[in-house]
Amino acid sequence: MGATRIMIIGGLGAGKSRLALRLSRILDIPVYCVDEAVHDEKGRLRANSEIDRTVRSWASKHQWIIEGGNSRTYSDRASRATVLVFMKPPRWLRVYRVDIRDKLNFSLLYWSFKYDAMFGVKDEQTLGSAGKDVSTYTIIKNKDVDELLKEL
Known part of the structure; x- marks a missing residue:
């Protein structure tokens, strides 16, 4: 498998960052986190055009692991x-992880709970529209992560 550009998507608390870091260590490929493009150093939201420009610049590189949302740039990455x-x-697990990680941040808990209804369709479409040369994986259980890592 030519795992040189890896796109990881999914809801809050799904394990995207953790998987990205594991893959980066194994494959020696840099990780880019979309959340870092969304907020500046002081936590303020950046303009959509700036977010998109940053994520698209990452996607233009030779090697990368890009994890996170910003569905406006899904097609560029995919x-x-x-x-x-x-x-x-499962949603219950994602909500639980967000609760533990973010200490009752109700906004993040809300978006974690609502993710499937709001963004899940876009994620499914992106996965389904991947080209025939793209290896696709859906990770539901830890066992699925283990299988992905073995294939690399």
Whole structure:
């Protein structure tokens, strides 16, 4: 498998960052987190045009692991990806992880709970429209992560 450009998508608390870091260590490929493009150093939301420009610049590189949302740039990433991973553990587990990680941040809990209804369709469409040369994976359980890592 030519895992040189890996796109990881999924809801809050799905395990995207953790998987990205594991893959980066194994494959020696840089990780880019979309959340870092969304907010500046002081936590303020950046303009959509700036977010999109940053994520698209990452996607234009030779090697990358880009994890996170910003569905406006999904097609840019998916068109260059060699591997597409959709993290889809059960909603209860994602909400639990967000609760533990973010200490009762109700806004994040809300979006974690609502993710499937709001964005899940776009994630499914992106996975389904991947080219025949793109390896696609849906991660539901830890066992699925283990299988992905073995294939690399």
